[in-house]
Amino acid sequence: MPSCEQSPTSCSSTRPSSCCGKTPAPASLAWFEEMIPHCLDFARAEHEQGRPIVGILCEFTPRELIFAAGAVPVCLCGGSADTIPAAEEDLPVLLCPLIKSTYGYHVQKSNPFLEMAALIVAEDTCDGKKKMYELMAEARPMHVLELPKRQGDASAGAYWETEVRRLITVLETHFGVSITCERLRESVLLMNRERGLRRQLAALMRSKCPPLTGRQLLRLKSSISGIPADLEHYEAIVQALAGKEGPPERADRVRVLVTGVPMVHGMERVVDIIEESGGLVVCQENCTGVKPLLEDVDPDAPDLVAALAAKYFHLPCSIMTRNDARLDTLRGLAREYRAECIIDLIWQGCLTYDVEDALVKRFAEEELGIPYLRILTDYSPSDTARIAVRVQALFETVRQR
Numbered sequence: 001m002p003s004c005e006q007s008p009t010s011c012s013s014t015r016p017s018s019c020c021g022k023t024p025a026p027a028s029l030a031w032f033e034e035m036i037p038h039c040l041d042f043a044r045a046e047h048e049q050g051r052p053i054v055g056i057l058c059e060f061t062p063r064e065l066i067f068a069a070g071a072v073p074v075c076l077c078g079g080s081a082d083t084i085p086a087a088e089e090d091l092p093v094l095l096c097p098l099i100k101s102t103y104g105y106h107v108q109k110s111n112p113f114l115e116m117a118a119l120i121v122a123e124d125t126c127d128g129k130k131k132m133y134e135l136m137a138e139a140r141p142m143h144v145l146e147l148p149k150r151q152g153d154a155s156a157g158a159y160w161e162t163e164v165r166r167l168i169t170v171l172e173t174h175f176g177v178s179i180t181c182e183r184l185r186e187s188v189l190l191m192n193r194e195r196g197l198r199r200q201l202a203a204l205m206r207s208k209c210p211p212l213t214g215r216q217l218l219r220l221k222s223s224i225s226g227i228p229a230d231l232e233h234y235e236a237i238v239q240a241l242a243g244k245e246g247p248p249e250r251a252d253r254v255r256v257l258v259t260g261v262p263m264v265h266g267m268e269r270v271v272d273i274i275e276e277s278g279g280l281v282v283c284q285e286n287c288t289g290v291k292p293l294l295e296d297v298d299p300d301a302p303d304l305v306a307a308l309a310a311k312y313f314h315l316p317c318s319i320m321t322r323n324d325a326r327l328d329t330l331r332g333l334a335r336e337y338r339a340e341c342i343i344d345l346i347w348q349g350c351l352t353y354d355v356e357d358a359l360v361k362r363f364a365e366e367e368l369g370i371p372y373l374r375i376l377t378d379y380s381p382s383d384t385a386r387i388a389v390r391v392q393a394l395f396e397t398v399r400q401r
Contacts, residue, residue, distance in 0.1 A: 025240030028233035032219045036265065038230075039074070039223045040112060046072050047116050052175055055117040057102065058125055059292045059315055060147055062164060062308050063225050066121070067187035068179045069171040074113045075223045076120070078102035079266030081379035083110065090135055096349040097379040098264065099128045106136050113223070114140075119174055121167065123147045125319045126352060143170045151313065151320050161309040168305070185299050188308065190226050192296045197234035199293050200242075205282040206337055209245040214256070214281025215271050218263065221288065253280035254395045257339035259330060259360060260375075261347045262287040267379060270345050270387065277391045283337040285330060286345070291315060294329070318352035326356070327363050334368050340398045341371040343391070348378045371397045 031038070047053055052071040056063070066073040083104025084097060090107070091100050105111035114120075120142040124130040133144055145163050148156035168179050201220055204210055220237065222230050256279045263271065263286065271281050285291055295314055301307035316325035330342070342364045346353045357374050364372035373394045377383055 025237050028236040028240075029216065029219075031229070031233045032222075035219070035222055039227070042224060042227050042229075043072060043074060043113060043116060052118040053113065053116040054171075055114055055120040057120070057122045057129070059287045060123045060125065060312050060317075061121045061145065062167075062312050064184060064187040064191050064297070064308055065164070065167055065171060065179065067190060067226060068183040069175055069177050070183075071118075071171070071175065073225060074117070075264075076102060076105070076111065076114055076117075077262065077264045078105050078111075079264035079379075080105075083108060084379060091132065092349075094349050095128050095132075096126075096347050098261070098267075098347055099132050099349075101379060103132050103136065106140070119143065119171075121145065125317065126350075128349065141174070143167065143174075147319070149319055149321050151316075151325060152322075157310065157313055160313045161306055164309040164312075165305055181304065184304055184308075188297045188299045188304065192299070194225055194231060194234070195293045195296055197231065197238060199290070200238045201234065202283070202290050202293065204238075204241055207245060209248060209251040210280070210282065211241040211244045211246045213246075213250075213275055214258075214284065215268065215275055218268055218271055218281075218284065218288065223265065250280055253278055254398045255280055255282045255338055255340045257281075257283045257285065257330070257334055257337060257342045258289070258345060259285040259326075259342060260345035260353055261350055263345070264288060269381060269384065270343075270375060270377070273384060273388050274343065274391055277388055278395055279391065282339065283333050285326075285333055287315075287317075290333070291317075291329070318350075318356045323356060323359075327359065330360070330363065331368070334370070339368075339370060341373065341394055342368070343373045343375060343394070346374065346376045348376060371401075 043053055054066045054071045054073050055076040056073050057076055063073040077098055078101025080101050084100045086107045087100040087104035091103055105114055109115055118141065120140055122129065122133050122142060123145045124147055133142060136142060145167060148159050150156040172179055201217060204212055205217060256274055258281050274281055283290065292315065295311050297307050297311045314325065316323060316329050318326065344357055344360050346357060354376065361372045361374065364370055371394055373390060375387055377387065
C-alpha cells in the first residue's frame, strides 16, 4: 500500500487534448444526449483490451483508487421502473425505488455494465442498501465499505481512512496490481479536472439569464468518469457558453434550488415538471448535482490517501448525523445561485432524507426566508399531474412575494 508522500508532477496524460475548444457547443450538448451508448462503447472497448470494470453504487467510493488500480469505475444506480417488479420478488415493496431498480437489473441480468463488472464496490450508507448488497453478493464479487456516520468525530474520520486503505488492499489483491503514489496522483488530477469542469458548467446557472436550463445541465454527466471524449465536450461547452446568456424569458422564471435524493439517469421527471411549470432549476445540491463536486483532493498533500479519504467523508449526505454540513451547503448555494425557493425531492422509502425534511423546511423558511416544497414520490409517473399542481402553487407563492 502506498504511503504517498508527495512530489510535484505534471501528469499530462490526465488532461484532455488541446483540441477541446474546437468542438462546437451544440455538438457537445448533443453528445451527452447519448451518454449511455457512449459509456457502453467505452466500457466494452476497455474491457476487451483487458481493463477491468468496477461497479460503484454511491458517491462515497473514491473513483481515484479504481483508476489507480487500472480499472474503470462505472455507476450502477438503477433509474428504470421496469426492473422494479423483478426486484420485489426478494425486496420489500416499500423499499426505496433506486435500490429496487438497481437490484432488479441484477436479477434480470439486464445491465451490461453490471454483467461486465469484475468487482462491485459498495458502501453501507443506508440499511436498505446494506441488506440488498447481501443478496447481490451471493452471485457477484463485492466489497462493502463500512461508512461511519459522525462527520464531526475525529475517530470516525480515522476509521473511514482505514476503510479507504483497506479498499486499496482489496483492489491490489483482486486485480494483481500495485497502486503506486504516482498512479494515484495521476488519478487525483484526472478527477480534479472533471470536477472542475463540471463546477464551471454548474456556475453558468448563476446568471440572471443562464445559457442552459436545469434539465440540460442535468444531462451533462456520465456513468463513467474520466472518459477523454467527455472531458473534451465539457471543455467545449464551458468555452462556448462562458459569459453568454440564454433566451430572455429565463430571467422571468422562478429560480429553484433542488435538494434531496439523486436523480439518476432515467429518473429526471421532477426537473421536467419544475421547468415545464415555469421554474428554472438553477442549482441541484444532490449527488447527481454539485454535492460531489464541491471539494477536490490536493495532489501534493503529504499523505494523499488521507486527503482522498477526507474529501469523500465530507459529503453532506442525509445518512450522516448530525448532517449540519447539508444546511451549510444549502446556505452557500442559495446565496450563490439566488434561489427563490427550495424543492426537496425524496424517494419513497428513503427514511433519512424523509426525516431530514423537517430540518430543511425550517431552515428554508425561517433562516433563508424562502418557500419550501417537499416532493415524496417514486419511479412511477402516476403522480405527475399532482406534483405539477403543487409546484405551480409554490411558484405562485414566490411570485406573490
